[in-house]
Structure formats: structure tokens, C-alpha cells
Amino acid sequence: MKKYFILTAALLVSLTGIAQTTLTLQDAVLNGRKYYPQGLILPQWVPGSDSYSHVVDGYQSLVVVDAKSGEETGRITAGEINETLEGVEVFGRRPNSDRTEVSIRGTWMLKWLDENTLYFTEEGTLYTYDIINKTTSAQYTMAAGHSNLHLNSQLNAAYTVGNNVFVNWMGEESTVQVTKHQDPDVVAGQAIARSEFGITEGLFWNESGDAIAFYEKNESAVSNYPLLDIESTPGSLREIKYPMAGQGSEYARVGVLHKGKKKAVYLETDGIEHDQYLTNLSWSPDGKTIVLAIVNRAQNNYDVVAFNAKNGKRGTTLFSVSNDKWAEPEFPAYWVSNKEFVWLSERDGFMNLYLYNTKGALVRQLTNNQFVATGIVGRSKSGDILFTATGEDPRESHLFSVSLKGKQKQLTTESGVHSPTVQDGGSYFITSYSSVNTP
Template sequence: MKKIISFLFICTFILGYSQQKELTIEDAVLGYYKGLYPASLTSLQWVENSTNYIFQKENEFVFTDAKTNKIVKKITLEALQKQYLTLKKLPRLQEINSSSLTFRNGNSIEVFNYITNSKSNTITFDEHANNSEFNSKAKAIAYTIDNNLFIANATNPKIAVTKIEDKNIVSGQAIHRSEFGIVKGTFWSPEGNYLAFYQKDETNVSDYPLVDINTYPATLKNIKYPMAGQGSEMAKIGIFNLKTQSTIYLDIDTSDEHYLTNLSWTPDEKHVLVAEINRGQNHVWYNSYSVETGKKVTTLFEETSDKWTEPEFDAVFLPKSTTNFLWFSERGGFMNLYQYTTEGKLVKQLTKFNWVVTEILGFDASAKNVFITGTGVDARESHTFKVNLKTGKYTKLTAENGTHYTQLSSNGTYLIDSYSNLNTPRKTSIITTKKGKSTVIYTAENPLKEYNLGTTEFVTLKGNDGTDLYTRIIKPANFDASKKYPVLIYVYGGPHAQMVTNSWLGGASLWMTAFSTLEDYIIFTLDNRGSANRGFAFESIIHRNLGDAEIEDQLTGVDYLKSLNYVDSNRIAVNGWSYGGFMTTSLMLRNPGVFTTAVAGGPVIDWKYYEVMYGERYMDTPQENPEGYEKTKVANYIKDLDGKMLIIHGSVDPVVVPQHSMTLLQEAVKQKTQIDFFTYPMHEHNVRGVDRVHLVTKMMNYIVENNK
């Protein structure tokens, strides 16, 4: 075999030896609702401005001192119901500090003083509100109704920030289809005196028709969908002054359809910082704008790339500073932190890791250290580190191998650390950030201990270019190395996703573990080049040629499987959704004879039908890269189908629109090629809820019936 296989480690998790219970597909798919994923402390979080943490236990909130690990207070549902008669269960907390907790109750935001057991504040807003964001300093909530933005405070439930009748203009919502790390459309200033908001004009964006079959007769539902190479949205940023009740807009001309992202306030509320990205997504200007005038003050710095630039994080200002901030950048090959001033001076590169920084958690009280999360040296893991702001020296605070999710206390003294790995369902600890001392506060039981299941293993392969490729193999219960097993390759393979992680089940969905034992299958997954958390070179190799490097790496995985004596090389199937659907169809059609069966859900078939923001980043426009678009067009290969292929699509998918699958079916008819198709009526990009049992059952039945 040409590929060199490197076993960096094989970590085997024995889920069970002699258990008698059978894990069904239905139970596995609905596992979260049936207690088959590891339990945790519900609503666990720090109490702001204290070293207490809080979690929900049955019908009460429990406060615990992190230093002594002793319970210091409880708030019962009954106590809350005395003040809030309509409250049926413990609410989801939006904020919690040393004297009060804030939560939503119907169409109001409630602030409850738990020291005096009394209502502190109530803000009522319109019952039709969406995209709500409360700010304790402003004592107000921003929200949207349809395409307009409003604010509610204690005296007025509906202050109109925008009154725009043109349905093409949308205010206060996430823009640019939530790319560039955008998750919302409103941004309160540090002291709550202003509200910045995104606005988009979709006049240039084409309508895309979706059909609601649940009306009599069926009705048209148009959505705005900017396809690659076509008209896109024009963005604006508004600043609403709560005192004067007036709005100004930043003086930015976006008639060229460039992007406005990573909006940040300076701590003194005098400036807004905005990352502006050209539509070609290879040039970033980080600009400062005056809140008073809306005019640009300066360009702090620029970043360019011959592939793409993709800022995804807001500026994080150093404590007690209105001028110095930390900025995430991949300019050196890995996502690291750089310190800048608001005048555009690069103070220094703070971190110089050859691995990926993923988040800033906060700072300690002395402002000497910043706490971050990142992969560490093993990209399959996630850890927390303390980094000295002056020297850049760092200390790893999470000791155990695995995937850690941490929260930092307000003063930076303690971490809540919840982690899992192949051998650990979930363990939660309190870690002191000064010395790294860890105290376990919760250990989850193995929820699968009574089930007869197999093993999950990690294997590292070498790609054709020498790159490490991380894989996961699930083997059935009662595995016998002298037998020959069929294989299902589950693939995603696209940007911003990682399938193989050192976490519970190795990052796999529970249905894969169930299917492996129910049908005596090997389930195999490989994170190819282009996937997340491996650095820019690994991730950007796909530029303008989606599918090429990914397929090459997946075939390295196939070669490895064929080298195993217990694999039936003539019975290999492939399955994936979305980008994984693109990979599944591409693998099946561009490599005839390798796979017997393919099941692709919501597949991208032709990248010119995909959205501007994502598609043009990786492929440029169809006009700029016609050869790349033509090569990646899955329908071009339908005549080469050798085996059975099922395409599945939600009938109202607004992400990978149904046109993708329809064009593949059209070409199949033209080429006289028989393929199978199933649609989920009125489902969007994913089939969720109880209907997902139907989906997974259909996919698995199709694979078992045809992978022969």
C-alpha cells in the first residue's frame, strides 16, 4: 500500500462487555430525550462579581462557594412563584449577580432580588418580539418585529428604532447569512447608552421560491437567497442614542456589496470598530468610526491573502484600558492573538502557537493574565490556558486529555471545567487559576453501561502529502477480527467542522454506535484537509477546487480500510449531509467501483447555487473560476454511477436549496441513470424531532439493503 499509516495512538473505549440491552435506532436518535447522553449539572454558571457558582437541581437553584465547595443559598421555584404567579418552572437565567437574577417570563424580562426576595425590575415588550437582547445597564431590551428594530424599557414597551416599510430592508438581525462569526444583529454599548445594530438591504438579492404544502391550495413562500456570482445584500450599521432617541448611520458605502463584520465598541463608547471585507474576501480593513458623527476615524490595519481572509471575532479590550485590545488572526498560519491600540499600532503578537486559539474567556483581577481556550498540540482536543499579557508565557490549566468546556469567574480566580473523552462520559471540576488545583464537583455515570455495544478507536493516518489525518473507527459488539465486516464511511469534510474529537463517543452521533452493533458494521470517519482546527494551510488547500483534496484524503481512508483483514473491501458504503452530501455524491460518482452504496442528505450539487458569502470564499465567483465550478458540479458525473444512490432533501431547505437535488435528478433522467430520491415535506436543512427517527431508519435500511 502506497500510503504510510501512522498510529499515533489508538484509544479504545469499551462501552460494554456483557450487557444485555439492545440500543435501537429510535432510542439512539432520541437519546438526548431518553437520558442516553451523559448527564450534567443543569444551568451551571458563575454568579457575577462573586466566587459562587449556581446550578439547577430539580425545582431549586443551588448556590455553592467555589472555595469551600459548600452550599451557601438556595432559591426554590415556590419562592419565585410567590412573586411571579404565572411561572410554571424554574426559568432559564439570562444574568445572575451577587444580589439578583434576570430571566424571561413570557413577554417580560424580570429582575428578581434574591436577597430581599422581591421584584427589582420588570420590562414588558411586545409579545411578537424576536431576536431579543437585554442589557442590565441600559435597563432595556432590544428586539425585532418582522424587519424593524425596537427597544423596551420600564416605561415604554415599544420604542421604534426603525420604521422602514420597504420589506427589502432588515434591521437588528444577523446579516451576511451569519458568516464571519456573526450570530446576532444588536450590540449594546459598554455602559448601555447606545445600541448599535446591523441593517441589510436585500433589494439586489433574488427571491427564491419555496412552497408551503400545508395550505389549501399550496402557497408560495419566497425567501431572499444570494447565489454565488449574483446580487448580494448591502450592509449598514446604525447607532441609536437612548438619551436623544435618535439614530445615525456609519458613513460606509457598501454599494460594492462588501461585508461589515466583527462590530466592537471601545470601552469609552466613543468609537465603533468594524472589520470591512471586500466581496472577494481576500482583503480586510479594520476601521474605527466616530459614534458622534458616524465618520471614519482611521484604518487600524489591513490583512490580505491570496486565498481568503475571514475574521470571526470581535476585539477584546484589556481591563482598565480604552485603547489596547486583543485581535484574533490567522496571518501566521494558525489562529493567534495580537495586541493592538486604537491608533493602529501593533504592540506585539501575544501568542505564537502552532495550534489554534478558539476563544478568550477573560482576565484576572490584576490584569496580568488572559485566559483562552484552544486545541493545544492535539487538534482533537480543547483546553484552557493562562497567558501572561506581558511575556506571552502560558500555563495549561486543564490537565486531563479530552475536550474541555470552561467558564471563568468574574475575577479570574476560578474555572468551571466540564470535560469528556473516550473513557470519561463527563466530569466537572472547579480549578484554581493560580495553582491549577482541581476539585471534582460532578461525575456523570456512563448512560450506556447497560447496553451491549462495541468500541470506538482513534487511528492517525498519513495523507499523500505527509499530513496527519485523524480518523475514528466504531466496531460492533462481539467484534471478531477473523470475520469480514461491511463498512459505512460517514463523511462531512467541509470547513468549520470537525467530526473526530477526543470526547464522548469520539464525536460520533449515538445512532452510529447503535447501527454498528445492530447491523454488524464498521463505521469509519476521517477529517480530511479543509476541515477545522488544523491551521490555515490545512484548511485552505481546498480553495477554488472543492472536493479534490477532500476526496484524495477520504480515499486514503478507504485504502487503510482495505488493508484491514476484518474489512470486506467489496462492501463499503458512504453517507453524509450538507457538505457531507456533496462529499458523498462526489465520492460515489467520481470514483466508480469503490463504493456500492451512497446516501446523501441536503447535498450541494452545484456550487453556483450556493450562497455568496460561503461559496465565494472557497470557490470565488462562477465568473472568476468557471473551471473550478464545472469540475465540482456533481451532475457531470451521474452517468458514471456504479451502484445504488439515494438523495434526500427537505422540501423547504433554505440553506442548500432544493434546486441542487432537482438538477441532479434532471441530469440522471437525461443520462438514463437510475437513482433514488426522497423528500421530507416542510422540513428545512435538517430533519429534526421525531421525524429524524424516520430519516435515520431510511438511510440505514437503504445501506443495509444495497451494500452487498
């Protein structure tokens, strides 16, 4: 793979001076931040460039740095943006009209849309900031009480209000309510299966941003479980749904809404079993296919199944994984094209990477490591897969690359736990790390 330029963000505190002075209790308790390692705060790659940004000045400034030279090329402050917010309207009216002033609290809220545009949300309204013309525009206001916000690269928003899914399309004033469940046992747009099997969210945009898939669960067969609320005086009990071994479980579905459609379609996920787990959802790059890993209730088998994203029809079972004791998919398919994807599996005893095609054939095993891969983080400019793994020392975490032919390279060499921020499709990455000798 092409050479990577490594930016290391954690070699920032010299302990020589500290070692010569005994810390007092006052230093340890009141001045702890004085000895805290100071790395890059909230680094982001600027799309379409070889620059990155990070937050400085107590979260009040965003600095842009050229990765090759290391020189600062721009700086945006919260104060500058707040000056542009005065009088901003969304579709001809002031957003949050009950407030006399809208302002951002710091540059930690800012995300890059492209090389010249930042975006942020404040009080339920999405704003974009043009760094060339130094102007802010309000795009739309989301429904009150929203949570679980997912913005895609086109700045369409999907989120939940209560147990239902809502969408705001960029350039459109109205908010679309995707589901209209009134039964408190039916929950849409949130993580299911108690966040097992690598499930961390319930909303999934396709790559082009014109369709949203979402999990939905019916918990009517699940018993209530009492929890003690200690925040009230005296303490009180509140109930949650919690499935117990051998008892009723939730029934899960996957819905899909395409832009311009009034109703979501649901994938035909019911196969041999109704009582199952729908896990690790992913979209093909062209948005035509959704792949799920469907785990049986006994959790000793899962099928990787392709579905037609337009009509929900169940397609091919690409492959199955079985184990006498335990079968647990933890990562969604990572697509390298519309015809091939990478799957992570522990079938040989360690988490390794496997390249499959959409006919279900194993093209090749990409890695054959005797240590654990912990996730795919992107691709390089040359098309290599970038992934994190422990390396030979299970106490550590490193960044690796592997080509689609199976040629592997370790990209981080300093001993420790590395947290890389990868320029996806580029030639750079930022890594912050800590070890026994480097805090």
C-alpha cells in the same frame, strides 16, 4: 497568572457496571437517560462573589455553591418565585392582563443581575427577583411579537419585531421604536451576510448600556430563492433572499442609537467599495469608538476601521489583512483597555492572538501556536486573556491563558473537549469535558 481552582463537571458516570451487563434494546431506547452523563446543568457565576449556581430537581431549583468550599449556600425554587408573582404590577397595571396567572416554568429561566438579584422574562415582561427580601418586581413589558432579545447588564432590552429594532430602557414605561422600515427588503437588528465571517447576531450594546448598535441590510438587489415547505400538505414553495456568486448582494449599514436620542446615526461605512461586508462589530469600553472589519466583495482583503460612535464619522483604518486566496475575519476586537485590543488572525497559518493599540500599531503577537485558537472567553483577576484552543491534538479543546506580555499557560490538562464557564475577572472556572474514555 494566578492559580486557578478548577471545578470539573463531567466525571459523573462510572461505566464499570455498564460494561458487565449487555444493554437491551429497551434500555437503549427507553432508558437512555439512565446512562447519560450528569454534569452541572446551566452553571452561572454569581456576579460580585466567588459562588456559582446550577439547576437541579428537574429544572425546578437553582442551587448556589461556594466555589472554594464546594458547599451549598443557597437554594431558590420556581415555586418560591411563583408565590411572589401574584399581584405584581408594572407601572401601575398588571402585565399581560389577559392572563389570570403569571408563573415561571422552571429555574432554567433565571439569570443573575448581581449577588442579590435574579431576573427573567415571561410572556414579554421583564421581572427581577430579590433573593434577600424574596420579592418579585415587574420592570417593563416589551412590544408584542418580539424576537432576537438582547438584555445588557443594566437590563435595558433591545430586540426586533419583524424587520425593525425596538428598545426598552430600564425604569421607563414606553417602548422605543428605533427603525420604522416598511419595505420588506430592508431588515434591521438581525445577522447579515448569511451569518458568515463570525456574524451571529445583529444587536450590540455598549459596555455602559446607554447605546445600542445594530446591523441593517437592504436586500432589494438580491434575487429570490425558492424553498420547498414540506410542513404543509401538499408541499408549497416559499421564497427567501439568497445572494448568488456574481449576482447582486445585500447592502449593509450599521446604525447606533444613544439613550435620550430620537434617531439613530449611521456609521460612514462606504469607502472605496459600496459592495462589501461589515463584520465583527465591537465597542471600546468607554463607548466612544466602534471597530468593524470591512471585507471586500472578492473576500481577499479586509480593513479594520475605527468609527466615532456618537456621530458615525469614519476614523482611522487601523490595519489591513490581505491574502491572494482568502481573508476571513471571524472574531471581533477584544478590548483590554480604551487604548488596546486583542485581534485574532490566521495570518501565519494558524489562528493566533495579536495585541494592537488604537493607533493601529501592532504591540506584540501574544501567541505563536501551531494550533488553532477558537475564541476568547474572558480575563482573569490578574488581567490575563483566557481563550480556548485545540492544543496539540486538533480533536480536543482546551482553556489557555496568556498575559499581555505573551506568557502562555494551558489551564486544562485532562484529554478531551473542554467547555469552560469562566468567572470573568476572577480566579475560577468551571469546565465540563468529554473524551473517548469519559462521556
